[in-house]
Amino acid sequence: MLSSAQVKQLKSLHQKKFRRLENKFILEGYRLIDQALSAKSEIDEIWITKKSKDSPFWGQLLPKIENQNISWSIAPNKIIHQISDSLNDQGIIALASIPTYKKYNQSPKQSIYLDGVSDPGNMGTILRTAAWFGIKSVFRSPDCVDPFNSKVVRSAMGAHFYFSHFEAIIEENLLAELKKAGTKILGSKMKGQSIHTLDMSDSDGWCLILGSESHGISESAGNFITNTITIPGTKGMESLNVSVAGGILLHALTSLEVVTN
Amino acid sequence: MLSSAQVKQLKSLHQKKFRRLENKFILEGYRLIDQALSAKSEIDEIWITKKSKDSPFWGQLLPKIENQNISWSIAPNKIIHQISDSLNDQGIIALASIPTYKKYNQSPKQSIYLDGVSDPGNMGTILRTAAWFGIKSVFRSPDCVDPFNSKVVRSAMGAHFYFSHFEAIIEENLLAELKKAGTKILGSKMKGQSIHTLDMSDSDGWCLILGSESHGISESAGNFITNTITIPGTKGMESLNVSVAGGILLHALTSLEVVTN
Numbered sequence: 001m002l003s004s005a006q007v008k009q010l011k012s013l014h015q016k017k018f019r020r021l022e023n024k025f026i027l028e029g030y031r032l033i034d035q036a037l038s039a040k041s042e043i044d045e046i047w048i049t050k051k052s053k054d055s056p057f058w059g060q061l062l063p064k065i066e067n068q069n070i071s072w073s074i075a076p077n078k079i080i081h082q083i084s085d086s087l088n089d090q091g092i093i094a095l096a097s098i099p100t101y102k103k104y105n106q107s108p109k110q111s112i113y114l115d116g117v118s119d120p121g122n123m124g125t126i127l128r129t130a131a132w133f134g135i136k137s138v139f140r141s142p143d144c145v146d147p148f149n150s151k152v153v154r155s156a157m158g159a160h161f162y163f164s165h166f167e168a169i170i171e172e173n174l175l176a177e178l179k180k181a182g183t184k185i186l187g188s189k190m191k192g193q194s195i196h197t198l199d200m201s202d203s204d205g206w207c208l209i210l211g212s213e214s215h216g217i218s219e220s221a222g223n224f225i226t227n228t229i230t231i232p233g234t235k236g237m238e239s240l241n242v243s244v245a246g247g248i249l250l251h252a253l254t255s256l257e258v259v260t261n
Numbered sequence: 262m263l264s265s266a267q268v269k270q271l272k273s274l275h276q277k278k279f280r281r282l283e284n285k286f287i288l289e290g291y292r293l294i295d296q297a298l299s300a301k302s303e304i305d306e307i308w309i310t311k312k313s314k315d316s317p318f319w320g321q322l323l324p325k326i327e328n329q330n331i332s333w334s335i336a337p338n339k340i341i342h343q344i345s346d347s348l349n350d351q352g353i354i355a356l357a358s359i360p361t362y363k364k365y366n367q368s369p370k371q372s373i374y375l376d377g378v379s380d381p382g383n384m385g386t387i388l389r390t391a392a393w394f395g396i397k398s399v400f401r402s403p404d405c406v407d408p409f410n411s412k413v414v415r416s417a418m419g420a421h422f423y424f425s426h427f428e429a430i431i432e433e434n435l436l437a438e439l440k441k442a443g444t445k446i447l448g449s450k451m452k453g454q455s456i457h458t459l460d461m462s463d464s465d466g467w468c469l470i471l472g473s474e475s476h477g478i479s480e481s482a483g484n485f486i487t488n489t490i491t492i493p494g495t496k497g498m499e500s501l502n503v504s505v506a507g508g509i510l511l512h513a514l515t516s517l518e519v520v521t522n
Contacts, residue, residue, distance in 0.1 A: 128499065
């Protein structure tokens with residue numbers, strides 16, 4: 001059963017300050033909870049509606065939940081819907097601990113630096129894409145949207161449980177260090193080297209900066225760029241959405257790795 | 262000046278049936294109106310707030326507006342904000358005619374078929390990406406979200422003015438015809454040929470199907486696929502967002518064209 005104190009606690013987790021204070025966040029929907037279970041992430045408790053309990057997805061989740069000794073209970077539709085931030089909630093939520101990530105110490109071979117990404121949908125989609133392409137180190141400037149915000153968590157589809165590094169860090173503390181270590185700092189702009197001709201074979205890894213949707217890469221982060229790259233396209237068109245550009249660049253970079261290694 | 266009848270008309274255009282009835286839609290923001298002006302698209306009238314008139318962007322738009330004899334006037338913040346569907350409106354809106362597109366007759370060399378794409382953000386992002394990669398023929402199943410919906414229009418960033426073909430058409434009437442004409446029908450699934458090894462050199466063009474976010478490609482459209490393709494990624498991860506997958510595939514396909522032509 002969900003007590004009214006618990007409902008209040010869960011609702012409070014829609015605010016960043018309470019997420020940080022309690023080091024908890026909410027997972028909504030089967031897929032996300034399944035990804036957390038597969039990653040053996042720390043889940044405190046799961047609540048599901050009577051109706052959702054009949055779903056075949058629940059049948060798939062239940063053995064994993066029991067196996068990991070996670071407590072679960074039935075909760076009324078109305079309550080789940082109130083706690084859920086999604087209009088089309090699936091009638092299942094979980095309270096989970098924010099995973100523990102490694103602190104930045106030595107330079108990862110492949111990483112991303114999110115510089116002022118403010119749209120939760122874009123942030124979530126970039127995280128999902130990064131995980132798909134096997135990038136385990138994702139850093140962000142402190143002015144990015146909080147990645148434990150429910151909308152980010154929903155669009156990231158479990159990527160949060162995949163990363164080793166996942167840290168808010170100012171560019172001076174990250175990009176300067178990476179550059180010193182011989183890592184190429186890549187930034188995408190309208191005018192730059194076409195990614196078709198990019199060659200990473202002489203580098204000690206790379207870090208891709210993805211900038212904010214409205215302002216692009218900030219000057220302070222841009223100063224560290226060693227290779228300005230571009231995705232060639234139609235003249236006069238409005239470039240690409242940051243998550244699409246990120247996807248194309250990560251795909252190109254990880255394919256390059258395959259070719260050059 | 263905006264009469265109350267005009268305000269009512271403009272607000273009604275947030276509903277699909279009124280957009281179809283009047284064959285009009287609303288453009289919000291400088292960039293979008295600029296793209297429409299550059300495409301010489303039919304704009305009935307523009308309204309701007311006093312404050313936005315001081316923006317340097319307005320200074321850039323004004324000569325084009327005057328050159329095309331489009332009438333414009335000042336409107337109160339409150340009214341523009343009421344009509345605008347965006348929370349962060351830029352204080353400028355335009356009433357425009359839905360562009361006239363060619364009907365499908367002969368098979369385009371490169372095209373996209375959107376199959377049940379229901380999220381306005383995804384639809385808009387795919388359109389923006391298609392325009393960036395020079396795809397002029399974009400078809401959609403009738404159950405897709407209406408592409409003249411304000412959220413789609415905002416995310417598409419002017420792509421609506423770039424296309425030659427832009428039509429709702431059932432798969433039997435399009436994909437069957439394209440297939441007969443020798444066009445490769447490409448569909449992305451988890452298991453398929455890696456796009457790294459794709460070769461389009463023996464084909465009379467291609468049509469890429471992009472499916473719905475929740476259900477993927479429908480069975481009825483899937484039946485026409487000649488080449489099942491895949492973007493290799495991390496095992497156990499939740500695939501890619503449809504607009505990101507679309508971006509990577511379009512980038513790969515249009516780069517292939519460069520190589521093979």
